[in-house]
Amino acid sequence: MTYSIRSGVGSRQAWQPIVAFVCTALMAGAVMVQAADPDPLQDFCVADLSPSGPRVNGLPCKDRANVTSKDFLFxxxxxxxxxxxxxxxxxxxxxxxxxxxxxxxxxxxxxxxxxxxxxxxxxxxxxxxxxxxxxxxxxxxxxxxxxxxxxxxxxxxxxxxxxxxxxxxxxxxxxxxxxxxxxxxxxxxxxxFLVAANQLLLSNIPAAVLESSLGISNATDLNLLEASVPPNW
Missing domain, CATH: 2.60.120.10 (Jelly Rolls)
Incomplete structure (x- = not known):
């Protein structure tokens, strides 16, 4: 089946809203890709770190009545x-x-x-x-x-x-x-904060995967590598 678009003023007018929508969507997508944390919706929201605080995508706000200037000092x-x-x-x-x-x-x-x-x-x-x-x-x-x-x-x-x-x-x-x-x-x-050596060698990735990926021929070499990673990072 062959599809075609007719030329003329009427057809151009019909496509203008679609083109505008696509351009807007692409621009919005570009902004989202480049963004870091989203903009806040208020001047501050001191985090409530208590275990009973609600779990959200982020952290809940401490009751504003309990916020003091000390909360902003580090x-x-x-x-x-x-x-x-x-x-x-x-x-x-x-x-x-x-x-x-x-x-x-x-x-x-x-x-x-x-x-x-x-x-x-x-x-x-x-x-x-x-x-x-x-x-x-x-x-x-x-x-x-x-x-x-x-x-x-x-x-x-x-x-x-x-x-x-x-x-x-x-x-x-x-x-x-x-x-x-x-x-x-x-x-x-x-x-x-993801330390490369820890991610690679201390995260229980199967030995066969690491040996092949790193060009290591035996488990002894892999064990030596794993043992050499500083333990506290």
């Missing part, structure tokens, strides 16, 4: 993290909605990274946000791998900023001669 970044605790001589201190409930619905969170000499934050992703890194102290080599497998990396000094696009694998290492500190911001109240 002081945990005043002290450095214990860099020996993670096994790579670096430590992330998080300010997500779960540590800082006032961030609820506001589409932002922060991380303080403390590095000893040679300290490493291993390759990881944030599935829900992009991220910027600001060097407060020291010298950091950092970068991300794009979706087409290209590494973009630079050595940063105090005062420099670097960005990691949403969902890309990225890392940080202290390449200076002393301790280093960075302050990172993310455009999600809970960006997620």
């Amino acid at each position: 002081t945990d970044f005043r002290t450095s993290g214990n860099v020996s605790a993670k096994g790579t001589n670096a430590y992330p201190s998080f300010a997500t909605v779960f540590e800082y409930p006032a961030l609820n619905t506001l589409g932002i969170s922060h991380v303080r990274l403390d590095f000893g000499i040679g300290g490493v934050v291993p390759p990881h992703t944030h599935p829900f946000s992009s991220e910027t890194l600001f060097v407060v102290q020291g010298s950091i080599y950092t970068g991300f791998v794009s979706f087409d497998g290209v590494l973009y990396a630079e050595t940063l000094q105090k005062g420099d900023i670097y960005i990691y696009p949403k969902g890309t694998l990225h890392f940080q290492i202290n390449v200076g001669t002393g301790p280093a500190i960075t302050f990172n911001s993310l455009n999600s109240q809970y960006p997620g």
Whole structure:
């Protein structure tokens, strides 16, 4: 069967509403794809983290009558993290909605990274946000791998900023001669934190899958790899 569209003013007029609808739908789709957390519907919604709070896609609001100025203050970044605790001589201190409930619905969170000499934050992703890194102290080599497998990396000094696009694998290492500190911001109240080695080697993926994927010929090599992953990330 052959289909045809007749030319003429009448047919063009008939198609105009359809074309307008398609264009609008495509534009709306593009906005949704690029968005991070949705815009809030009120000025603030301090999260209710109590176990009895209702479970929703996000977190419920604390009763506004019980909110004080202290709810908007976060002081945990005043002290450095214990860099020996993670096994790579670096430590992330998080300010997500779960540590800082006032961030609820506001589409932002922060991380303080403390590095000893040679300290490493291993390759990881944030599935829900992009991220910027600001060097407060020291010298950091950092970068991300794009979706087409290209590494973009630079050595940063105090005062420099670097960005990691949403969902890309990225890392940080202290390449200076002393301790280093960075302050990172993310455009999600809970960006997620997926460490590549943990996801791959410590998540009970069948050994046959890993051996074939990594080109490992025996279980002994795989066991050595699994045992070498820092346990606390």
